[in-house]
Amino acid sequence: MVAPFELHRQQIELILIAWGMPQAHAERTAEVLSWADLHGVESHGISMLVEYDMRFRDGRLKMDADFKVMRESPVSVLIDGDGGMGHVAYAMAAEAAISKAKSAGIAVAAVRNSSHFGAVGYFTNLAARAGLIGMGATSAAGIRVAPTGGAEAKLGTDPWSFAAPSMDDNPFLLDMATTTVAYGKIRNKMNEGLPMPVGWGSDNAGRASTEPLDVTRRGGFMSPLGGTPEGSSYKGYGLSMMVNILSSCLSGATLITDPMHTKKPQGFDIGHFYLAIDPRLFRDDGAFESDVATFCNALRATKRVESEVPVMVAGDPQWAMAEQRMREGIPIGKGLRAKLIQVAEAAKVEWLLDKNESTSSETKPPQFDASSTAATY
Amino acid sequence: MVAPFELHRQQIELILIAWGMPQAHAERTAEVLSWADLHGVESHGISMLVEYDMRFRDGRLKMDADFKVMRESPVSVLIDGDGGMGHVAYAMAAEAAISKAKSAGIAVAAVRNSSHFGAVGYFTNLAARAGLIGMGATSAAGIRVAPTGGAEAKLGTDPWSFAAPSMDDNPFLLDMATTTVAYGKIRNKMNEGLPMPVGWGSDNAGRASTEPLDVTRRGGFMSPLGGTPEGSSYKGYGLSMMVNILSSCLSGATLITDPMHTKKPQGFDIGHFYLAIDPRLFRDDGAFESDVATFCNALRATKRVESEVPVMVAGDPQWAMAEQRMREGIPIGKGLRAKLIQVAEAAKVEWLLDKNESTSSETKPPQFDASSTAATY
Numbered sequence: 084m085v086a087p088f089e090l091h092r093q094q095i096e097l098i099l100i101a102w103g104m105p106q107a108h109a110e111r112t113a114e115v116l117s118w119a120d121l122h123g124v125e126s127h128g129i130s131m132l133v134e135y136d137m138r139f140r141d142g143r144l145k146m147d148a149d150f151k152v153m154r155e156s157p158v159s160v161l162i163d164g165d166g167g168m169g170h171v172a173y174a175m176a177a178e179a180a181i182s183k184a185k186s187a188g189i190a191v192a193a194v195r196n197s198s199h200f201g202a203v204g205y206f207t208n209l210a211a212r213a214g215l216i217g218m219g220a221t222s223a224a225g226i227r228v229a230p231t232g233g234a235e236a237k238l239g240t241d242p243w244s245f246a247a248p249s250m251d252d253n254p255f256l257l258d259m260a261t262t263t264v265a266y267g268k269i270r271n272k273m274n275e276g277l278p279m280p281v282g283w284g285s286d287n288a289g290r291a292s293t294e295p296l297d298v299t300r301r302g303g304f305m306s307p308l309g310g311t312p313e314g315s316s317y318k319g320y321g322l323s324m325m326v327n328i329l330s331s332c333l334s335g336a337t338l339i340t341d342p343m344h345t346k347k348p349q350g351f352d353i354g355h356f357y358l359a360i361d362p363r364l365f366r367d368d369g370a371f372e373s374d375v376a377t378f379c380n381a382l383r384a385t386k387r388v389e390s391e392v393p394v395m396v397a398g399d400p401q402w403a404m405a406e407q408r409m410r411e412g413i414p415i416g417k418g419l420r421a422k423l424i425q426v427a428e429a430a431k432v433e434w435l436l437d438k439n440e441s442t443s444s445e446t447k448p449p450q451f452d453a454s455s456t457a458a459t460y
Numbered sequence: 461m462v463a464p465f466e467l468h469r470q471q472i473e474l475i476l477i478a479w480g481m482p483q484a485h486a487e488r489t490a491e492v493l494s495w496a497d498l499h500g501v502e503s504h505g506i507s508m509l510v511e512y513d514m515r516f517r518d519g520r521l522k523m524d525a526d527f528k529v530m531r532e533s534p535v536s537v538l539i540d541g542d543g544g545m546g547h548v549a550y551a552m553a554a555e556a557a558i559s560k561a562k563s564a565g566i567a568v569a570a571v572r573n574s575s576h577f578g579a580v581g582y583f584t585n586l587a588a589r590a591g592l593i594g595m596g597a598t599s600a601a602g603i604r605v606a607p608t609g610g611a612e613a614k615l616g617t618d619p620w621s622f623a624a625p626s627m628d629d630n631p632f633l634l635d636m637a638t639t640t641v642a643y644g645k646i647r648n649k650m651n652e653g654l655p656m657p658v659g660w661g662s663d664n665a666g667r668a669s670t671e672p673l674d675v676t677r678r679g680g681f682m683s684p685l686g687g688t689p690e691g692s693s694y695k696g697y698g699l700s701m702m703v704n705i706l707s708s709c710l711s712g713a714t715l716i717t718d719p720m721h722t723k724k725p726q727g728f729d730i731g732h733f734y735l736a737i738d739p740r741l742f743r744d745d746g747a748f749e750s751d752v753a754t755f756c757n758a759l760r761a762t763k764r765v766e767s768e769v770p771v772m773v774a775g776d777p778q779w780a781m782a783e784q785r786m787r788e789g790i791p792i793g794k795g796l797r798a799k800l801i802q803v804a805e806a807a808k809v810e811w812l813l814d815k816n817e818s819t820s821s822e823t824k825p826p827q828f829d830a831s832s833t834a835a836t837y
Contacts, residue, residue, distance in 0.1 A: 159565055
């Protein structure tokens with residue numbers, strides 16, 4: 084089935100309100116999740132409701148969380164997420180940093196005592212749309228990645244995002260896990276019975292493996308970006324540590340290496356980081372945005388390896404996907420649909436997403452697979 | 461031969477002064493270069509004098525450059541490097557950002573109209589030693605890297621560095637090219653007649669190659685971190701663009717994709733970026749440093765793939781190397797020694813580095829190859 088963006092957003096909002104989230108928070112959280120699906124980042128969209136539902140039933144996500152500013156200066160804000168969902172807490176942090184950077188030129192925000200907030204690209208995009216450079220990162224709940232030379236999982240997928248405003252329609256928007264690939268890609272190879280490329284993961288002795296089951300079922304690990312020691316996986320590993328230092332050490336959230344990580348009674352206590360810089364600190368109005376556009380277009384004009392495959396810059400696949408899905412709707416697979424109907428039924432809310440089935444069945448399946456070409460978070 | 465650190469530094473200083481650099485600038489530049497060799501980053505140490513000598517003779521490095529502050533605010537500074545060497549200009553930027561961050565909590569610096577500044581880790585280390593988080597980046601002179609999906613060089617090795625103070629002796633210090641490996645590693649494989657691992661480079665059609673000659677002699681390209689499309693090279697490519705956006709678009713330096721890149725009469729006009737954050741914006745005194753130490757030590761304690769190969773964190777190989785070389789001296793290979801003697805003779809300065817040959821010949825060759833395990837810049 085295919086859901087129009089607005090109905091997709093409403094469905095999420097209804098469920099969150101039924102779980103006890105205040106209206107304004109539910110609206111924002113739904114917007115963050117629907118934005119992800121609209122832009123092709125399906126790992127961080129409506130599919131997360133299934134996970135959130137489990138955590139909510141376990142009493143591990145507070146729906147009436149009271150986000151509090153713990154410290155503040157003209158260039159910084161520290162927010163306590165009160166064990167709630169991270170979307171609204173991180174949006175508060177991003178918006179405060181953006182507002183402060185517009186006054187002071189630069190600002191930094193940290194969030195602690197929080198949980199999953201969706202796709203970090205949604206938030207750094209806010210800075211770029213406001214004419215600022217945005218950087219974002221978060222620590223992770225899942226421990227799945229072995230450091231270079233290690234045979235034990237110590238890190239998460241630990242995403243980093245960077246956005247910069249452009250004179251063209253859309254900003255430069257990089258949003259990447261610091262692992263080689265997202266866990267879902269390894270699971271997909273397993274489901275298809277295919278080997279995975281060298282560099283995606285290792286067996287439980289920490290040795291590079293091409294067998295997806297080694298990672299998914301046999302105690303192996305995901306690999307940091309670079310994949311193997313000879314592919315310089317210490318760089319992905321180093322970036323993953325940078326993400327944790329900025330997200331957890333700076334905010335005071337529980338370290339992913341702490342035995343109490345995600346085990347605290349008050350919630351997950353993961354941490355987030357956000358930074359905004361006004362390019363007008365250095366450049367005349369519009370000069371930075373003009374250079375970013377020129378730079379991106381120069382990269383897009385690179386001679387191609389395959390004549391029919393364009394050279395893109397970070398964000399391009401997502402903008403193309405969003406345009407298509409805003410027009411044609413957001414596809415939801417059969418398996419996910421069945422799970423979401425269960426979530427809606429358990430929350431006692433109406434299932435809205437089959438309403439457009441008659442029109443949506445006429446739409447073609449998406450031609451453009453953002454996940455295979457760019458950000459997979 | 462093996463040179464004691466202080467003599468090594470003096471030799472560089474002598475040559476720079478002979479080239480016409482003011483004493484204070486020569487001292488600082490020599491410190492930056494000797495620091496790199498001391499820490500095992502030989503690609504960015506005294507060996508650079510050979511390259512600088514050529515550029516200086518070509519009239520492309522101004523020795524009496526007058527670094528000017530072009531814009532300034534309580535949280536930012538923009539420096540014009542006046543076509544000089546980058547070391548002192550970038551040190552000025554770093555020190556201004558550190559000083560401002562100590563007052564305001566965070567500060568950002570940009571340098572334009574500059575050139576090579578040595579190892580970026582030297583500069584982010586300054587922030588960490590001052591109790592601050594440091595981030596640094598620079599655009600590159602050489603165009604050697606093809607973007608993902610491209611069959612044309614458009615980018616450089618585009619380094620990124622991140623440093624964080626720790627309660628232990630040494631900070632966390634990540635300093636990495638955003639390519640899979642440094643160019644020197646590909647050249648070494650060529651010299652040894654060995655194939656290179658998949659993901660280091662591609663042929664001139666942009667296809668992954670294991671033949672080093674494809675990159676060094678036949679018009680091929682270096683690969684962004686990730687190495688291949690299936691290894692997520694778009695991530696290394698995206699980080700490389702981030703580095704250029706921060707270094708060139710923000711400072712107003714010439715874009716690496718501009719036809720005038722490095723061709724301007726006034727000098728190279730590459731750009732640098734620096735950021736400093738005081739963790740006391742968010743944490744009580746010492747709490748951040750304590751968490752960084754705990755986090756690093758938890759990673760070091762990871763179960764090992766090879767029992768005799770420790771799991772390290774970024775910076776560890778360099779600190780170990782610096783300790784050894786401060787004790788035993790800095791090795792300089794025969795080929796490099798011969799070239800440096802030519803540089804010294806052309807500059808009409810004394811060759812100091814054989815003075816300790818009698819003692820240094822007793823020292824063992826270095827046991828620890830930092831370049832194979834960590835930052836290779």
